[in-house]
Amino acid sequence: AQDVLVLAAASTKNAVEKLAGQFKAKTGVAITSSFAASSALAKQIENGAPADLFISADLDWMDYLQKRNLIKVDSRVSLLGNELVVIAPKGSTLKPDLKPGGDLPALLGDGRLATGDPSNVPVGKYAQAALESFGQWAQIEPKLARTDNVRAALALVSRGEAPLGIVYRTDAAVDPGVAVVGVFPPGSHPAIVFPVALTATTTNANAVKFLDFLKSPEGLAVFQEFGFVPAPKLP
Amino acid sequence: MLDVSIRRKLGGFALDIAFQAEERGVTALFGRSGSGKTSVINAIAGLSRPDEGHIRVGDAVFFDSARRIDVAVEKRRVGYVFQESRLFPHMTVRSNLEYGLRRVAAAERRIALGPVVELLGLGGLLDRRPRGLSGGETQRVALGRALLAQPRLLLMDEPMAALDAARKAEILPYIERLRDEMNIPIVLVSHAVDEVVRLATTMVLIADGRVVAAGPVGAVMGRLDLSALSGIQDAGAVLDLTVERHIDADGLSALAFDGGRLTVPRVARPVGGAVRLHIHARDVIVALSPPSGISVRNALPGRVVAVAESGPSSADVQIAVGGSFLIARITRAAVRDLDLAPGREVVALVKGVAFEPDLIAPGPRRVVDV
Amino acid sequence: MLDVSIRRKLGGFALDIAFQAEERGVTALFGRSGSGKTSVINAIAGLSRPDEGHIRVGDAVFFDSARRIDVAVEKRRVGYVFQESRLFPHMTVRSNLEYGLRRVAAAERRIALGPVVELLGLGGLLDRRPRGLSGGETQRVALGRALLAQPRLLLMDEPMAALDAARKAEILPYIERLRDEMNIPIVLVSHAVDEVVRLATTMVLIADGRVVAAGPVGAVMGRLDLSALSGIQDAGAVLDLTVERHIDADGLSALAFDGGRLTVPRVARPVGGAVRLHIHARDVIVALSPPSGISVRNALPGRVVAVAESGPSSADVQIAVGGSFLIARITRAAVRDLDLAPGREVVALVKGVAFEPDLIAPGPRRVVDV
Amino acid sequence: MDLLSPMEMTALLLSLRVAGWAIVGSLPLAVLAAWVLGRYSFPGKTLVDGLVHLPLVLPPVVVGYILLITMGTKGVIGGWLLQTFGIKLIFTPEGASLAVAVTSFPLMVRAIRLSVEAIDGGLEAAARTLGAGPVDRFFTILLPLMAPGLLSGAIVAFAAAMGEFGAVITFVSNIPGRTQTLPLAIYAATQQPDGDAVAARLAVISFSVALVALMASEFLARRLRRLIGQG
Amino acid sequence: MDLLSPMEMTALLLSLRVAGWAIVGSLPLAVLAAWVLGRYSFPGKTLVDGLVHLPLVLPPVVVGYILLITMGTKGVIGGWLLQTFGIKLIFTPEGASLAVAVTSFPLMVRAIRLSVEAIDGGLEAAARTLGAGPVDRFFTILLPLMAPGLLSGAIVAFAAAMGEFGAVITFVSNIPGRTQTLPLAIYAATQQPDGDAVAARLAVISFSVALVALMASEFLARRLRRLIGQG
Numbered sequence A: 001a002q003d004v005l006v007l008a009a010a011s012t013k014n015a016v017e018k019l020a021g022q023f024k025a026k027t028g029v030a031i032t033s034s035f036a037a038s039s040a041l042a043k044q045i046e047n048g049a050p051a052d053l054f055i056s057a058d059l060d061w062m063d064y065l066q067k068r069n070l071i072k073v074d075s076r077v078s079l080l081g082n083e084l085v086v087i088a089p090k091g092s093t094l095k096p097d098l099k100p101g102g103d104l105p106a107l108l109g110d111g112r113l114a115t116g117d118p119s120n121v122p123v124g125k126y127a128q129a130a131l132e133s134f135g136q137w138a139q140i141e142p143k144l145a146r147t148d149n150v151r152a153a154l155a156l157v158s159r160g161e162a163p164l165g166i167v168y169r170t171d172a173a174v175d176p177g178v179a180v181v182g183v184f185p186p187g188s189h190p191a192i193v194f195p196v197a198l199t200a201t202t203t204n205a206n207a208v209k210f211l212d213f214l215k216s217p218e219g220l221a222v223f224q225e226f227g228f229v230p231a232p233k234l235p
Numbered sequence B, C: 001m002l003d004v005s006i007r008r009k010l011g012g013f014a015l016d017i018a019f020q021a022e023e024r025g026v027t028a029l030f031g032r033s034g035s036g037k038t039s040v041i042n043a044i045a046g047l048s049r050p051d052e053g054h055i056r057v058g059d060a061v062f063f064d065s066a067r068r069i070d071v072a073v074e075k076r077r078v079g080y081v082f083q084e085s086r087l088f089p090h091m092t093v094r095s096n097l098e099y100g101l102r103r104v105a106a107a108e109r110r111i112a113l114g115p116v117v118e119l120l121g122l123g124g125l126l127d128r129r130p131r132g133l134s135g136g137e138t139q140r141v142a143l144g145r146a147l148l149a150q151p152r153l154l155l156m157d158e159p160m161a162a163l164d165a166a167r168k169a170e171i172l173p174y175i176e177r178l179r180d181e182m183n184i185p186i187v188l189v190s191h192a193v194d195e196v197v198r199l200a201t202t203m204v205l206i207a208d209g210r211v212v213a214a215g216p217v218g219a220v221m222g223r224l225d226l227s228a229l230s231g232i233q234d235a236g237a238v239l240d241l242t243v244e245r246h247i248d249a250d251g252l253s254a255l256a257f258d259g260g261r262l263t264v265p266r267v268a269r270p271v272g273g274a275v276r277l278h279i280h281a282r283d284v285i286v287a288l289s290p291p292s293g294i295s296v297r298n299a300l301p302g303r304v305v306a307v308a309e310s311g312p313s314s315a316d317v318q319i320a321v322g323g324s325f326l327i328a329r330i331t332r333a334a335v336r337d338l339d340l341a342p343g344r345e346v347v348a349l350v351k352g353v354a355f356e357p358d359l360i361a362p363g364p365r366r367v368v369d370v
Numbered sequence D, E: 001m002d003l004l005s006p007m008e009m010t011a012l013l014l015s016l017r018v019a020g021w022a023i024v025g026s027l028p029l030a031v032l033a034a035w036v037l038g039r040y041s042f043p044g045k046t047l048v049d050g051l052v053h054l055p056l057v058l059p060p061v062v063v064g065y066i067l068l069i070t071m072g073t074k075g076v077i078g079g080w081l082l083q084t085f086g087i088k089l090i091f092t093p094e095g096a097s098l099a100v101a102v103t104s105f106p107l108m109v110r111a112i113r114l115s116v117e118a119i120d121g122g123l124e125a126a127a128r129t130l131g132a133g134p135v136d137r138f139f140t141i142l143l144p145l146m147a148p149g150l151l152s153g154a155i156v157a158f159a160a161a162m163g164e165f166g167a168v169i170t171f172v173s174n175i176p177g178r179t180q181t182l183p184l185a186i187y188a189a190t191q192q193p194d195g196d197a198v199a200a201r202l203a204v205i206s207f208s209v210a211l212v213a214l215m216a217s218e219f220l221a222r223r224l225r226r227l228i229g230q231g
């Protein structure tokens, strides 16, 4: 059977690897997956990477590919959602009240808020939107510690260098040194969506099967095990 | 024949040299440091390019500015023995020797490894590295390497300047054998009189980038104006003689030339063989008649040709002995006392013993310092 | 007084040297290449450490294995003139000269920059870099640098070996002035006889890591077994004389010693001044009676002390002239003809002219090659 | 005790292979660049020198992007390679080799250039008089004499290549068994809840390999120097 | 035409400052390491040599993590620095300097070490006989003579420091005006779907700066070599 090559956002690593194992057990088809930043993966597809399936953490990069006819548009689905949470070092007593006019800036004090770089890392973009909707962006923006990936933000918080951070709920699980101390209400930021699509060049029938497996209740259950939530219905 | 005529400006220094030399034998370029000797042989080798002129070796034209000829160094086939040897440190002696040889078509190889190893006494060194060799051994290997490249011409830039007297004495005989046994013209750069006298056939005296005197060694060395030309303090004449007989009982040899007979310590040449003597002016005594009861063996009758001051208290007296000339450096007080003037009949006394045994070496042209 | 007694194993080579030298004057360590000369002065400087023994200069103990003393190099205050000069390339001549000076407390500075610059003729060089200097200039700067470090002792490792004759002639007078005008003991390493004869007070002959002869230069050089000990082919005697008078008309000087009188080209010493002559054995002629009508000026009556073979055809004849000794190298045929044997009265003939004018230099101890 | 899981072992072996090929493959060009820069003067030399240093100056991710754009199958060079030779670099170990070759290239050139500059020009002149042309001299004189410098440059470049991350993941992605080298595995480990210990272990292994390589290079360089008569 | 937006200009200036301080600050240690490694033999030398090379071998992100763990305000050294001197490195330009200093350290040591090894030991022996102790000799003989090598090592390290990304962003994150150096800005641009042009422009600027630095270093090294009498 032909192997399937999946390019997936780094934050889906644990779930996708587990699903790949299950799929292999069921069908005998091996799934090879490469985890990196969505941007890197998108550019690789653009430049001819022989991939079958792309799981992006970011709508923008999927749109980028779609605009260039590099994905099979009819295969594109919004597979997963995620929650945007505030984290603090384990044992921290901070409990931000996440609402417009809330105490997040005050709790931060002269410490920094670690999150992805809002200019290019998806989680940072959502954080910016949420804080803007709270009217706190102007206050917090100068205090951001912008990282190039979620893992670096986690490290800053878990080491106590930043008292608070904003990450996906799924990421918070990666680092035992952090605890989720607040969840942004769904309306405070655009819905978090992990879109998935077959690449335009793939002719691999197994890729379609794997995509179907991911979308199946069985697949979604695994994702939820790792903290993902079902994809919100997009307008 | 080697025919060199080159002009070149080197910064403030102007080189303007022309000389010719025979197909066989050693042409010595002699001159002070900075006079332009290395510049000349670099031009012959092609390592530097004259502004104009020509360089020919036999039929081969290496360089001719008029005809726009400039043969690449690697095509000239000149053997070059550098002052610092420049052996390839990463190769054995054997590989060094064979480096040039391998780059010559088999058909053109006249000089083979075996004879050169033999000639230069390199047998025991073949598997060693240059690093461990003594200075003398190093230069011998360099010589062999240049030779085996089957050169049309051999250039040597002060090949013994870096060597002490013992090493020098060790290598000199090899160069003599080269000169005598191979049919390759050699151009030797030197600022050591003894080397030139011992090795050269032709002597080209260079000062400030110009040829100031050139000719057979004996003729050039016998000139009384030599020290003015060359700065050589060590005046003296060069005589070419033949072995007349060996006096085995005393360990002496009698040598003959057109001016008479000289007795010297035994020379390792057969009777009839050629020997060259460098007779230093300071070693020649002038007497009005042959003295007796004296340890000096050699008394050569002759006639004073010229007398020239050579220092505050000394004079050089040129004495014709047969067709040859001797020079004696004596005090001016003695010139006056003996009333020496051109035309005066005198006896030149030459000590026969005064040279080091290690200067004795075989060769058709022999030099013995007397 | 310099008192050296050291033992050291260097791989297969064993050094076992002991000698003493006076507070003033030059001690020459003389020997073939590899005999251990550099090893000795490196031990004195502290650059290498003997296995046992002691090294003392005056009151200062540099090293004493028994007393576990080993003074650091930088505390020994020995001036070291290296063969390759080792001037600091990034400093001007002035900074090089002052390098050691600045590191000595002001109170202890006996030798000042001005006089040294004067003594060594460095005035025009002070702002230049070592790179542009000639070999002779380089070594003079190295000498000055070592001197200005106010050394208790000056070590020189073949300071002239890398120089050609002209450069050597240029620097020799400076070392003589140093020896004569500074009260610093000098240890000079050399394998050049002429240097040793000209400069040394004491001569220490080293062979295979051992002292084979030591003593005043005249005494060591006058030994007939010298060539066996040292490999010196250039046998000869060393005479110390005083200037008796100058014969200005002839440009000559008359020198006196206990064995008589010698006439030589004018010496730049006042009447009464000391002069040393190195009389090469090959330049001495033996006669049974003073000859006449001959250009040789100097006839010294003496008595044959010993006759020894010195080569296949030659013999060295030691002649007592007053309280001094001369050596004459003549053919054995002459020994037989003149019937030379110990006790025989002879006349030693010495040419007075045979030396280069540039060997004349001022100094209380003068050496003139004759 | 098993030090490494099979996957980690795969990553280690792949790293060695990728870095090894990278060095071997770029060596000729590095030697050429070092030779030209070290021996000749020509107009624009500084620019060439600058270009050689470029990968040192740019962030590796940018180098990776540049490679992706030029050497991807849609890129000018990559497309040509694919059509002409059927060679595909993206997502392949060969591509990973190319990426680390590029980033470690300046290190290699610098080291080799220094050893070229240290070779006495007189030896080349001697070889010329013995009839050796430029290429001949290069192989018989320069190359052997620069060998110790070449070796040590190659080993340092190898060590650096073993640690390259940004250019690799950007150009050839992070595919276990194909392009997931040790640094990428370290990165992957840090993405897992319990990955820190694994990451640390892999980092130590990475360091050990580099240390062994450096030790080996010192040792070999000494021997080589003795072999070419300069130790 | 404005080549750079104000923010990009800020990033460029910050990069220059960060890299400049990094080199100046680490130079003494680099010289010391180069001196010791180049002049002395001691047990464990290979290990020290390996440690010096460590930042070259490890992925920069790992270097950044190590710095974060040790030099952060909660780290052993970082905590001590904060409490004792009130020095905070994390999120500061000084921290960025430290990060690039660490990653470019091996390059600097390598270059300087070669120039130390090229200095004739005889000159030091001469200085000893003239009364100079070890420190004296170091400053009066070794340091001036290694100056050209030191300069060229420092400039190459500077160029590399200008390009360092992973260690910086991991240790001090990406704060415009404080820690956002040129490579971070370039990276950020490459991560935006329409950022290629900006990234390319910034990369060209980064390359130009490095090129100017390299040219200056060649020029200065030549002059220095002449100044110390070896050109």
Ligand SMILES: Nc1ncnc2c1ncn2[C@@H]1O[C@H](COP(=O)(O)OP(=O)(O)OP(=O)(O)O)[C@@H](O)[C@H]1O
Binding pocket: B010, B011, B012, B013, B031, B032, B033, B034, B035, B036, B037, B038, B039, B040, B191
């Ligand atoms: N490239 C150059 N530019 C300027 N001057 C030069 C150059 N090459 C040589 N010279 C000068 O030419 C002169 C002759 O130099 P050359 O090396 O030929 O002398 P030489 O007779 O071989 O001296 P030595 O006996 O010291 O080797 C010297 O004065 C030297 O300074």
Ligand SMILES: Nc1ncnc2c1ncn2[C@@H]1O[C@H](COP(=O)(O)OP(=O)(O)OP(=O)(O)O)[C@@H](O)[C@H]1O
Binding pocket: C010, C011, C012, C013, C031, C032, C033, C034, C035, C036, C037, C038, C039, C040, C191
């Ligand atoms: N470190 C060492 N290990 C082994 N042998 C050594 C060492 N240093 C010197 N030697 C040997 O000691 C001997 C004396 O060497 P030294 O350099 O003192 O001789 P020298 O008399 O100064 O010779 P030259 O006139 O050639 O300078 C030589 O045979 C040399 O090979």
Ligand SMILES: [Mg+2]
Binding pocket: B037, B038, B039, B157
């Ligand atoms: Mg020359």
Ligand SMILES: [Mg+2]
Binding pocket: C037, C038, C039, C157
């Ligand atoms: Mg010595």
